[in-house]
Amino acid sequence: MQRKAYVSGVAALLAALLAGCTGSSDSGGSTDDSNPGDAGTATVTAEPGRYDTLPEPCDVVGQDTLDSLLPGIKELTDGEQREKAYEGSPTVTFDTGRKAGCRWKVESADATDHLFVDFERVVSYDTSVSDDSEAEQIFAKQREAADLPEPVISGSGEGAEGSSSADPSGSPSPSVSASSSTAASGSSPSPSSSSPSSSSSSSASSSSSGATPTDGATPTELQPRVLDDLGDEAFLDDGLGTSGSTAQQRTVTVAFRTSNVIVRIVYEEQPATVGVVPDSEELQDRALNLASQLADELSE
Numbered sequence: 001m002q003r004k005a006y007v008s009g010v011a012a013l014l015a016a017l018l019a020g021c022t023g024s025s026d027s028g029g030s031t032d033d034s035n036p037g038d039a040g041t042a043t044v045t046a047e048p049g050r051y052d053t054l055p056e057p058c059d060v061v062g063q064d065t066l067d068s069l070l071p072g073i074k075e076l077t078d079g080e081q082r083e084k085a086y087e088g089s090p091t092v093t094f095d096t097g098r099k100a101g102c103r104w105k106v107e108s109a110d111a112t113d114h115l116f117v118d119f120e121r122v123v124s125y126d127t128s129v130s131d132d133s134e135a136e137q138i139f140a141k142q143r144e145a146a147d148l149p150e151p152v153i154s155g156s157g158e159g160a161e162g163s164s165s166a167d168p169s170g171s172p173s174p175s176v177s178a179s180s181s182t183a184a185s186g187s188s189p190s191p192s193s194s195s196p197s198s199s200s201s202s203s204a205s206s207s208s209s210g211a212t213p214t215d216g217a218t219p220t221e222l223q224p225r226v227l228d229d230l231g232d233e234a235f236l237d238d239g240l241g242t243s244g245s246t247a248q249q250r251t252v253t254v255a256f257r258t259s260n261v262i263v264r265i266v267y268e269e270q271p272a273t274v275g276v277v278p279d280s281e282e283l284q285d286r287a288l289n290l291a292s293q294l295a296d297e298l299s300e
Contacts, residue, residue, distance in 0.1 A: 045127040045128075046124065046126075046127060046128055046129055046130035046131075046133070047130045047131075047132070048130070048131055048260075049121070049122065049123070049130070049131030049132055049135065049259050049260025049261075050132075050258075050259035050260060050261075051121055051258075051259060051260055051261045051298070052097075052121075053097060053121075054096065054097060054098075054099075054100050054119045054121050054261070055100075055119065055297065055298070056100070057088075057090065057091075057100050057101050057102035057117045057118070057119055058087060058088040058089075058090050058102035060117070060293075060294060060297060061088075061102075061104075061115075061117060061290065061293075062293075063086055065289070065290055065293065066086060066104065066115075068286055068289075069104075069113065069115050069267060069286050069287075069290065070085070070104055070106040070113045070115060071106075071108055071110070071111075071113065072106035072107050072108030072109075072111075072112075072113060073085050073086065073106050075108050075109065076106075085104065085106050088102040088103060088104045088115075089102065089103045089104075090102050091103065091118070097121065098120070098121050098123070099118075099119070099120050099121070100118075100119050101116065101117060101118035101119065102116070102117050103115070103116050104116075108272075109272065110271060110272055110273070111269050111270055111271045111272055111278070112269070112270050112272070113267075113268065113269050114266070114267070114268040114269075115265075115266070115267055115268075116264075116265070116266040116267075117263070117264075117265055117290075117294070118263070118264040118265075118266075119261060119262075119263055120138075120261065120262045120263075120264075121260060121261050122134050122135035122138055122260045122261070122262065123260070131259070131260035132259055132260050134260070135257055135259070135260040135261070135262060136232075136233075136257065138262065139233060139255070139257045139262055142255060142262070142264075143226070143233075143235050143255075146224065146235060146237045146253070146255075148224045148225060148226065148235060148237065149223055149224060149225075151225060151226075219280070219281075222238065222280045222281055222284060223238070224236060224237045224238050224239075227254075227256070230254075230256045230288075230291055230292065230295055231256035231257055231258040231263070231295050231298075232256075232257050232258055232259065233256065233257050234254065234255060234256030234257070234291070235254075235255055235256075236252070236253065236254050236284065236287075236288070237251075237252070237253040237255075238250070238251070238252050238253075238280055238283075238284060239251050240277070240278075247270055247271060247272075247273075247274055247276075248270070248271070248276075248277050248278070249268055249269065249270035249278070250268065250269055250270075250277070250278035250280065250283055251266065251267070251268045252266075252267045252268075252280075252283045252284050252287045253265065253266050253267075253287075254267075254287045254288060254290075254291040256291060256295060258295060258298050258299065261298060263291070263294055263295070263298070265287050265290055265291055265294075267283060267286060267287040267290075269283055
């Protein structure tokens, strides 16, 4: 009888051990407290960008704005040709929801003007990085590639007045140029003002070329720079070059970012008259006006 009791006790002990192993395997998920927390953290994704579509670039620039940027449109007598000039040419892209652009080119008696508007919608493929942060990094690289000069900090008193009235090359500021141009046009106009362009463009160009006829130096306040009042961040670049001849072509680029959309405007003008330098202030004003319109439209 004692032998049987011993065997029965061993059997009961084995049964208890087997039951304990089965219970631990069934509740194994609850014994590891770190797994639920890790899984919850992995599922948290960054906020998407504000924009999930892009505007149609060839439709966002109104006719009045194109009249200002491309003066030659008004000179087109053929109605069909003028309508086509207003329409622009969309750039080829594989996904218009991510990148879209439009180009315009119009020749006039005074100059050939080019306009390019480009939209890029940035989407982050890293769930831990937001679309806005990804767009911010891309824009930072574009600003770095523009190689903007260091901002010039002017002093006060006479130093400030001196820096605002002339740049280091000796070229007068736009306000001085305008006044001297007006006086010159009343007495003996320069050869470059004989073309039938707008009086403001011709007078500004002639006064600039009169002071520095070949270098087209840009006043300090119009130098390439970071812009503080356009989108979330923005910059302007301004360059003067040649296009296979002695005619000088000025290119003004305005780029800005709003949330996860980057907008780039490239505005170029090449005068038809050799020796005429496109006016930096006038071209920048036109490009900035367009950039402001596009920023307002995106914010609606």
